[in-house]
Amino acid sequence: MVRVNALTRSPPPRVGELCLRRRLRQHPCDACAQACPGAAITLRPDGASLDSERCVRCGRCLFSCPVAALENLAPPSRYLRDNVLAPPLSAVAPSVEELLMWHREHAVRAVEMDMDRHPGWALAVAALNLRLRRLGEPCWTRIAPETATHSGWRWRRGPSAATTTASVSPGRRARRRCFAEQAEWQPEIDERACTLCGACARVCPEGVLRMDAGTLEIAPGNCTGCQSCVVVCIVQAMVLEPGADVSPRRRHWYTARCQHCHQPFRAWQPDAPVCPLCQRHTQGMRTAR
Numbered sequence: 001m002v003r004v005n006a007l008t009r010s011p012p013p014r015v016g017e018l019c020l021r022r023r024l025r026q027h028p029c030d031a032c033a034q035a036c037p038g039a040a041i042t043l044r045p046d047g048a049s050l051d052s053e054r055c056v057r058c059g060r061c062l063f064s065c066p067v068a069a070l071e072n073l074a075p076p077s078r079y080l081r082d083n084v085l086a087p088p089l090s091a092v093a094p095s096v097e098e099l100l101m102w103h104r105e106h107a108v109r110a111v112e113m114d115m116d117r118h119p120g121w122a123l124a125v126a127a128l129n130l131r132l133r134r135l136g137e138p139c140w141t142r143i144a145p146e147t148a149t150h151s152g153w154r155w156r157r158g159p160s161a162a163t164t165t166a167s168v169s170p171g172r173r174a175r176r177r178c179f180a181e182q183a184e185w186q187p188e189i190d191e192r193a194c195t196l197c198g199a200c201a202r203v204c205p206e207g208v209l210r211m212d213a214g215t216l217e218i219a220p221g222n223c224t225g226c227q228s229c230v231v232v233c234i235v236q237a238m239v240l241e242p243g244a245d246v247s248p249r250r251r252h253w254y255t256a257r258c259q260h261c262h263q264p265f266r267a268w269q270p271d272a273p274v275c276p277l278c279q280r281h282t283q284g285m286r287t288a289r
Helices: 031-035 060-064 096-105 119-135 172-178 199-203 228-232 276-280
Strands: 041-044 047-050 078-081 084-086 110-112 141-143 147-150 153-156 164-166 185-189 209-212 215-218 238-242 249-252 254-257 264-267
Touching: 031 041, 031 047, 031 060, 060 096, 060 172, 096 119, 096 172, 185 215, 199 209, 199 228, 228 238
Parallel strands: 084 110, 110 141
Antiparallel strands: 041 047, 078 084, 078 164, 147 153, 185 238, 209 215, 215 249, 254 264
16 A cells, blocks of 8 residues: 655645735636636635536636636646647647737747547537638648558657647736737726726726826736725726737826815816816715804
């Protein structure tokens, strides 16, 4: 009997402290649960939990999480021959997000597969090619698997000597670095509603929104679409729209003085007459005397 030392066991995969649902309790993020094929992730108002017994280690959650909150879980290793993903293929097909990383990090352009045996892979490659066309990238092709014969029998070859194993960087942040020439999301601010409180800039984990002296800068190329800025905006002035433009945008704001309470406040116009707080007190309760 082989005795396993408990001290050498790898810790089970888990959802860590970086989880958006844990940082912001009203956050609706469910990216990992939506990506999981085994329903191993349970969402709670204050976070999420991962059942290590149900987890199949496919890595789909790793590539969907916008803030790298999954811990003790490595991206799957796959067989690679030149620029082709080679068999044996995993039972659970990879996500489009993972295949995009193979496309850019290892210049993969094909998969050697039997479509009848791996329909999930065939669907994943088809979805990948739709995304690649939008990005202006070359599409992937399918290569029929090699077979060997012996005494009248035919079987599929295993990995050849030229085949190596590799993996790719997981997460939306890594994908943003690899495809930095095109953004995925465009943060848009409604100036009619925005009070320039700065909550969106303070909560953004990627530094997409920055407030300096008199300037609000938006860098959409870094945005992972985590929606934290939308969640914390109490006046619902922030939205995320799909878009590819990576050009930084700058909007200027001014320091005005309220005619009611006589306190300075941030405003989109230098002659704004009333601060956001006084605007809410329609009975003049904040009027200075």
